[in-house]
Amino acid sequence: MPDDDTYRQLISLLDTSSVDYRLIDHEPEGATDTVSALRGHPVSQAAKCIVLRVKVDRRTTRHVLAVVPGNRRVDLDAVRTLFAARYVGFSDAETAQRLARAVPGSVLPFSFDPDLELVADPDVVAQPRLYFNAARLDRSLVISGPAYAELARPRVAHIASPAPA
Structure with missing residues (x-):
């Protein structure tokens, strides 16, 4: 099963890095609000991971894994500006699952596919504790934001909607 392989790849990466x-x-769950409650932390400490399709021009399409705090949305206009793109939208489920190597709701804030560029909002990498499903709906992981940034090496850019008041 691809998500088992992705889970094992993640754990191997973490173990070899000594992070x-x-x-x-927890109970199987992929919705950010619900799984945050199951894990017992504020939604703002969750990593929400969304696969996007970015059309730079008529012939060039890129795929981006956008990682934002769980209580915020991806700002598609900010991503469009970041890539100087003509269009940015959500990837279809089949493409997202293939590139992220995980089922919806269990997508990691890591990319193990060279065709999936990783971009994280600064508020994600600044979290003292960052929670996310570990390529499984029934298991999550907590790591510090700085340790996540060191391991995943995302491009860090402001791509989240404004924080709620």
Whole structure:
């Protein structure tokens, strides 16, 4: 199963890097608000991971994994500006699952596919504790934002909607 392979790849990466992390088992859930409640943390500490299709021009399409705090949305206009693109939209489910190597709701804030460019909002990498599903709907992981940034090496840019008041 591809998501089992992705889970194993993630754990291998974490173990070989000697980064502190913790696994959390919970009921299967992929919705950010619900799984944050199951894990017992504020939604703002969750990594919401969305696969986007970015049309730079008529012939060039890129795929981007956008990572924003769980209580915010991806700002598609900010992503369009970042890539000087003509169009940015959500990827179809089949493409997202193939590139992210995980089912919807369990997408990691890591890219293990060279065709999926990783971009994280600065508020994600600044989190003292960052929570996300670990390529499984029934298991999550917590790691510090700076450790995540060091391992995942995302492009860091303001791509989240404004924080709620």
